[in-house]
Amino acid sequence: MAKRGPRPAHERLKRLLVMLPWLMQREEVSVAEMAAHFALTEAELIADIERASMCGLPPYQDELIDVYIDEGMVCVGVRRLFTRPLRLTAPEGFALLVAGRSAMQLPGADPTGPLGRALDKLAIELGDDGVVVDLDRPEAADELATAATSGERLRMSYWTPSRDEVTNRDVTPRAVFTDSGHWYLLADDHRTGEERIFRIDRIMAIEATGVFDAARDVVVPDARTWFIGDPDFERVTLRMPTDMLWMIERYPTDSITQDESLADMSIVVLAVTGEQWLSRLLLRLGASAVVLQPERWSSLAAVAAQAVLRRYGVESNET
């Protein structure tokens, strides 16, 4: 367990109020099991249980919380005080609902299974909450999730927008996840021998191979940060209208600052996944966005615009 400073009284109380009712139902639990259940060190747990055993009702002689520690076990004497758990707070209720509804839309979810029943029971406590989760799962997600469970290798053709090319590769799926409106596959890529993340909507075809690899646990990353700080990606500095910042909010930025000389303009430092990606972004942003750095990209937008104009039979003046 990670080291940390002394826990403040309100944190200890919060944990104690969930520990006591749980303990009272069980009457006897090992210190190790209880500490693991409540994410505490054994020393923290023992300190809190001993402190609790000094609390109760005036005059603090007979009517005390009757818990004690004996030979590595946490024990309950007489069940009294704090026998029932505290109600869910609004954030706790909200988090459970949203987690449950999200999980119901993941591959393999069974609406008639235990999660569905648990959510029905929660609804009695929480009322008509009006919360709808719409994860818009692509068809391929289920097949990929099945392979992630079985370890089956798949052959897939995958479109890489930054190079605008389609490649075939053998992968072993490890996890399927969704983040910020997109679905991703985390897989072992046998072409490079490395773990890679693929966007599922860019997978153009999937074929089973009948080859199975051993299971391997993986950590699902946070899409917004996975390539921040990766020196492999070049940076571009743009000046663009502040009211258009929403167009880049899904891309990883190092910084967004107000332009010092022009009101309504912002300076943005952005990770670039490829030159073609950047030129498309500049076309979409239009004439009011300008590349400040690096210099070799300062005419990228104009060159891309001219390429499109040629499709309309328009030749513009050379820059």
Add this chain to the structure above:
Amino acid sequence: MADPLERLTNLLALLLETREPLTLERIAHELTDQYPDGEAARRGAFERDKTVLRELGITIEQEVLGGDQAGRTAYRIDRRRYELADLDLTDDERRALQLAVAAAHSDDSWGQDGLWKLGVGSEQPSLAVAARVPTFDVLPPLQEAVTSRATAEFSYRDTVRVVNPYGLLLRDGRWYLIGHEHAHNEQRTYRVDRIEGSVAIGEAGSFERPAKFDIREAFPADPRLMGDPDTEISVARVRIDASRGWHAAGELGLTGFGTPNPDGSMTVDVPCLNRFAFHTWLLGFGEHAVVEGPAEIRDETIQWLNEIVAAANAGDR
């Protein structure tokens, strides 16, 4: 002075078990030596304790006494408001909730705090499927307002809005609030991540949600459809190249493809009421998509591109 955890626990036990509301003097007398002696210091310490309990979701009822104690405030905790109802969860239902919280991993501890109250531990199972769900501090109070039919007041784009909140929708990785806005007297959609500061909740039961309200349907359709429908051209015909075009079209949210042209390219009708949204979509294809008509839209696209070229020329001088 007593350990703060001890005092808080004793205060909570006293207020839960008492048969009658207790004044602060009485509370301090019962919790011998646990509160400071001076009246101001004692009041200050008690108020801090109340705040801690409130943040844990514990409501302390207070009432003003009559009779010989007239005018004095007394406190107690209503057990029915304190205790979680017995949800009667089975072991496999608890396990399913644990897996759900692990799968919908978010940056806060709310889910785990809730699980503990339901008797579920802090184990982190390894999963092959997951959804990262964004959370914001304003979401739980908004959900409470939706549930209790209370008005919600918040600042959005520098303006204070008062809304009858009908529901919350997570779509495309973003949270939206849909409700009836008072000042404009119409249904509006708000992005929750753009709500500024906190949300103030009004009286419960202050509105009725329309009986047939369905948030999925109430959500405004494609932003390219927004605009002024009576006066503008609403659809453009776009030809997308064969190579990656049909695939990219799906990626960019275009559904209902037409039939392929003999050269393999695809011609599709695309909503374009919102010209800006239309162009940011179109130009995501680079030179692989061309507006075929109407001429007015085609001219606007050419103008958009010419302005980019002109801006670069101006920058060179």
